[in-house]
Amino acid sequence: MTDPVSPTGWPDPQRAWAFIPASPQPGAPHGPLSGLTFSVKDLFGVAGWPLRASTRAPVPDPGVSPLVERLLALGAAAVGKTHLHEIALGITGANGFGGTDHPTLPGRVPGGSSSGAAVSVALEQVTFALGTDTGGSIRVPAAWCGVVGFKPSKDHPAWPTAGVLPLSVTCDHAGPLARDVATVTRVHEALTGQPVPAAPLNGLRVGLWLPDGWVTANVRAALLDVAQTLHQEGATVHSVDFPEVLDAYSPIVLSEAAQVHHAALNDDDPGFLPFTLASLRQGARLTPEEVQAAHARRADYRTALDHLLTQYDLLLAPAVPTPPPAQGQDEVSLPGGPTPLRRAVLRLTAPFSLLGVPVVALPTRTAFVGAQLIAPRGQDDRLLGVARTLERALGTA
Known part of the structure; x- marks a missing residue:
């Protein structure tokens, strides 16, 4: 590793x-992306570059990413x-090399797991960044760093996860x-x-998912401002309910992560941070019956979300529960009571x-508070068209 x-x-x-x-790896001349630069999250295999996944522990080699090559x-x-x-097993940016700090608020977390990706974009060091998202890992740092993040539909052919070190093969994007x-x-x-194509906001049916007690007052106000903007542009906005899904998400992700890193877990101290090691060992202890039950709950949640998205064109939700918390902060104060930071974030994203639908995380008019726009699976292009129109209406670009 260099001292970067x-x-x-x-x-x-x-x-x-x-x-x-x-020197950078140059792009082909005269291509449609000529003149653009990008950073690569250190889960992607890049020919001639090391892959450490921001850990001191040994990790498997996923091969070269066809997305980077493309x-x-x-x-x-x-x-x-x-x-x-x-x-990629976390939402703050902590890692084996000191962790990543917020781009403009020293001592605050940038979000994770794509923390450096968001920082490189926020500081205008690159035109765009490649990240991954298993439970919010693109959307959370985008929100807390004031940039845009896009999680495509699961298994979108333009955004392959081949050549990416997995965290959870069924949830990674x-x-x-x-x-x-x-x-x-x-x-x-x-x-x-x-x-x-650009997509109009007029006539859109939008479901607002803003669970009581899950976000701070300023996050709630920021989301209601987005909802009001949609209404002013001709959309209809109605509140919707959806359950917390962590009882399905956590067993699936931890069990699959433990399988990815099973070789390292054979060592008593492979080099992971204590929280990472404990989480992986927790995943390794899950029984097949427990994992199977989590997948059954996931199927129920998928049915519920699919039904909701037949009633609405899009969902609007907060991307984060609070503005960026302090480094080392493990708990946040919410109207619903003190909540572990990890749960507070992941239950929103x-x-x-888990269910593989496309999402764009957009900045709101409140600094470092993002909103999620969620569309049915496969409607990625339409979602981006709507997001671009909404961004202009908000004036956040």
């Missing part, structure tokens, strides 16, 4: 960069690898972060070869990665 600095040569006080090569062929240049929450929806859309259009 930013691609511009500036110091890296946020510890966002995991690997900076002597972006290079389309003309974008890869400038380096960014740090993440260790092996690959996707981009950028400063605006237009840039995300440009990358998506290049990958799919299809234009994404995990449903949509």
Whole structure:
């Protein structure tokens, strides 16, 4: 590992960069993404670059990412690898190399697990960043760093997870972060070869998922402002209910993560941070019956979400429960009472990665508070078109 600095040569006080090569990997000339630069979350295999997953423990080699190769062929240049929450198993940015700090609020977390990805975009060190999202790992850092994050539908052919070190093979997604929806859309259009038309807000049926007690007053106000903007633009907005899904999400993710890292778990002290090691060992102890029951609950939640999305074109939800918390903070104060930070965040974001639907995380008019726009599976292009129109209406680009 090098002692990284930013691609511009500036110091890296946020510890966002995991690997900076002597020179970027250039994109093919005259491609649709020529002139754009991107960072790569250090879960993606890149030819000639190391892969550490921001851990001191040994990790499997996933091979070379076809998504990275495709972006290079389309003309974008890869400038380096960014740090993440260790092996992507967390939402703050803690890792075996000191952890990543917020881009503009020292001492605050940037979100995770795609922490360095969001920081590299927020500081304008790259045009866009490649991240992954298993339970909120693109959307949470996008929200807390004030940028845009896109989690495509599960197994979207333009966003493959081959060549990516898995956390949970049934929940992992690959996707981009950028400063605006237009840039995300440009990358998506290049990958799919299809234009994404702008979509009007007028006539949209929007379900507002804003559970009582789950977010702070300023987050609630920010989401209601987005809802009011949608209403002013001609959408209808109605409150909806959806359950917490962590009783399905956590057993599935932890059991699959333990399978990925089973070789390292044979050692008494493989080098993971204590929380990571404890979580992996917890996953390894789950019985087949417990995991099977979690998958059955997941099927029930999928049926419920599919039914909800027949009644509404989109869902609007908070991406985070609070503004960025302090480094080392394990609990947040919410109207519903003190809540462990991990649960407070994941219960808002995990449903949509567990169930594989596309989501865009957008900045709101309140700094470092993001909103999620959720669409039915396969409606990624329509979602991006709506998100771009809403972004313009909010004036956040």
